[in-house]
Amino acid sequence: MRTFWDELALYLRYLQAIGVEALPKRKSFERFLKLDLSPPPKNLEEVAKEIKNCTRCKLHRTRTHIVLGEGPEQTKLMFVGEAPGRDEDLEGRPFVGRAGKLLDQILETIGLRRAEVYITNVVKCRPPGNRNPEPDEIEACLPYLSKQIKIIHPRLICTLGLVAAQTILATTQPLARLRGKVHEREDFKVVVTYHPAFLLRYPSYKVQALEDLRLLKRLYQELE
Ligand code: SF4
Structure with a gap:
C-alpha cells in the first residue's frame, strides 16, 4: 500500500x-529524507556499491578509505557521529581509535554491545586534519545517510557531537541546548550527546554524557 x-x-x-x-x-533533515527522490536502495550492500568510488565532494581527494558504517541492518538504534578520523580512514571502519574504545565502553555502560547497533557518520570521508566537515561536504554526503536511515529504519538515533546533532535536527542550536532531552521526530526519536573524542579531551563532561546515555537506555528499553 x-x-x-x-x-x-x-x-x-x-x-x-x-x-x-x-x-x-x-x-530540515527530515524533509530531506522525505524529498529524496532517488530510488531507494534495497539494502546496505547496494549503498556500499554506490558509494564505492564517490567523488561528490572534495574529501575524496585526501581519503584513504570511505567509511560507510558498521552494524546490523536490523536494529532499532543507530549512532551517528561527525566524520571518520585518522584511524577510521586508515581502517575503513567507524570509531576504531581511542574514541572508538570509549564508545565501546559507553555502550557497555548501558548494557549494549557494538554488534547490536549501527554506527556511522554524517560524512563518510575524513576531513583533512580532522577538521569539522564543511556545509557543502555535509550536503553532498547526506544522501548516503538518508539511504542508511531508510534501510535500517531505526526507532532511535543517538547523535555524537555537534555536527551530527545539528545535521539530524536541522538546527544551529549549541549542543548544550540540545542534549538532555528527547527530540521526537515522525519516524524516530533523537538523543544528543557528546562525541567520544570530545570526552577524551574534556573528561569532566562524561558525567553529562552518562545522563544522556541513561536517557537513551530508558528509551531503548521502552522499544522492547
Ligand atoms: S564525504 Fe561523502 S560525498 Fe564526499 S567524497 Fe566522501 S562519500 Fe562522497
Whole structure:
C-alpha cells in the first residue's frame, strides 16, 4: 500500500516531469529524507556499491578509505557521529581509535554491545586534519545517510557531537541546548550527546554524557 510519502514522491516526480525545476529548499533533515527522490536502495550492500568510488565532494581527494558504517541492518538504534578520523580512514571502519574504545565502553555502560547497533557518520570521508566537515561536504554526503536511515529504519538515533546533532535536527542550536532531552521526530526519536573524542579531551563532561546515555537506555528499553 502506498504511504503518504510515496504519493508525495510521485507528485514531485510529476512536477519535475512537467518542468517545475525548483523544489522546496532542504531546510530540515527530515524533509530531506522525505524529498529524496532517488530510488531507494534495497539494502546496505547496494549503498556500499554506490558509494564505492564517490567523488561528490572534495574529501575524496585526501581519503584513504570511505567509511560507510558498521552494524546490523536490523536494529532499532543507530549512532551517528561527525566524520571518520585518522584511524577510521586508515581502517575503513567507524570509531576504531581511542574514541572508538570509549564508545565501546559507553555502550557497555548501558548494557549494549557494538554488534547490536549501527554506527556511522554524517560524512563518510575524513576531513583533512580532522577538521569539522564543511556545509557543502555535509550536503553532498547526506544522501548516503538518508539511504542508511531508510534501510535500517531505526526507532532511535543517538547523535555524537555537534555536527551530527545539528545535521539530524536541522538546527544551529549549541549542543548544550540540545542534549538532555528527547527530540521526537515522525519516524524516530533523537538523543544528543557528546562525541567520544570530545570526552577524551574534556573528561569532566562524561558525567553529562552518562545522563544522556541513561536517557537513551530508558528509551531503548521502552522499544522492547
Ligand atoms: S564525504 Fe561523502 S560525498 Fe564526499 S567524497 Fe566522501 S562519500 Fe562522497
